[in-house]
Amino acid sequence: QKEVEQDPGPLSVPEGAIVSLNCTYSNSAFQYFMWYRQYSRKGPELLMYTYSSGNKEDGRFTAQVDKSSKYISLFIRDSQPSDSATYLCAMNSPYDKVIFGPGTSLSVIP
Amino acid sequence: DGGITQSPKYLFRKEGQNVTLSCEQNLNHDAMYWYRQDPGQGLRLIYYSQIVNDFQKGDIAEGYSVSREKKESFPLTVTSAQKNPTAFYLCASSRGWTGELFFGEGSRLTVL
Numbered sequence: 001q002k003e004v005e006q007d008p009g010p011l012s013v014p015e016g017a018i019v020s021l022n023c024t025y026s027n028s029a030f031q032y033f034m035w036y037r038q039y040s041r042k043g044p045e046l047l048m049y050t051y052s053s054g055n056k057e058d059g060r061f062t063a064q065v066d067k068s069s070k071y072i073s074l075f076i077r078d079s080q081p082s083d084s085a086t087y088l089c090a091m092n093s094p095y096d097k098v099i100f101g102p103g104t105s106l107s108v109i110p
Numbered sequence: 111d112g113g114i115t116q117s118p119k120y121l122f123r124k125e126g127q128n129v130t131l132s133c134e135q136n137l138n139h140d141a142m143y144w145y146r147q148d149p150g151q152g153l154r155l156i157y158y159s160q161i162v163n164d165f166q167k168g169d170i171a172e173g174y175s176v177s178r179e180k181k182e183s184f185p186l187t188v189t190s191a192q193k194n195p196t197a198f199y200l201c202a203s204s205r206g207w208t209g210e211l212f213f214g215e216g217s218r219l220t221v222l
Contacts, residue, residue: 002151006152008150032208032209034209034210036211041200041216041218042215042216043114043116043213043214043215043216044153044198044200044210044211044213045213046210046211049209049210088152088153089207090209090211092207092209094207095207096207097155097158097168098155098209098211099150100145100153101152102150102151102152102154103152
C-alpha cells in the first residue's frame with residue numbers, strides 16, 4: 001500500500017461546478033497537510049496548508065482534514081478554466097520529509 | 111523578486127554522459143530539495159540539504175550526486191549510473207522542516 005493515494009483522474013467539469021479532490025493516507029503520524037497546484041510544464045505552487053484535523057478556507061478553496069479516517073479533501077467552488085491543472089496532495093510529520101500523492105488532473109470546461 | 115531559478119529548462123543528453131542541473135534561490139531558505147517527477151508517480155525525493163556543506167539521500171538517490179557549498183545553490187548531477195534519467199526535475203526550498211515548499215520551474219531532461 002502506498003503511503004499516499006490519490007485518484008489520478010483526469011477529472012473534467014463544467015465551469016462553475018464544485019470540484020472535490022481527495023487523498024487517503026496510511027501514516028497516522030502525519031500532522032501537516034498541503035495541497036499544491038501544478039500547471040502544465042511548471043513547478044508546483046502551494047495552495048493550502050493545514051495542521052491536524054479541521055477545515056481551512058481561502059477564497060474559493062476549502063481544505064478538509066479528517067485524521068480519524070486518514071482522509072483529506074480540497075473543494076473548489078465556482079470552478080474556473082484557470083483552475084485547470086494537476087492538484088497534488090502532500091503531507092508530513094514534524095521534522096520529516098514531505099510525501100506527495102501522484103496528483104489529480106483537473107480540466108474545467110468553459 | 112524572491113524565488114528559485116532552475117536551469118536549463120530543457121536538456122538533452124546522450125547515454126553515458128553526466129549532466130548538471132542548476133538550482134539557485136534568493137529566499138534565504140536553509141533547506142533545499144531535489145525531486146524527480148514521472149507521469150503518474152508524483153514527486154520522489156532525490157536529495158535534500160538542511161544546511162550548507164551537508165546533504166542527505168532521499169528515496170531515489172542512486173545515480174545522482176549533489177553539493178551544497180553555498181546557501182543559495184544546490185546543483186544536481188545526473189550521472190551515467192542513473193538507469194532511467196529521462197524525467198522532469200524539480201528543485202525546492204523551505205525555511206525548515208515544513209511542508210511549505212517553494213518550487214522552481216523545473217528542468218526537463220531527455221536522454222537520447
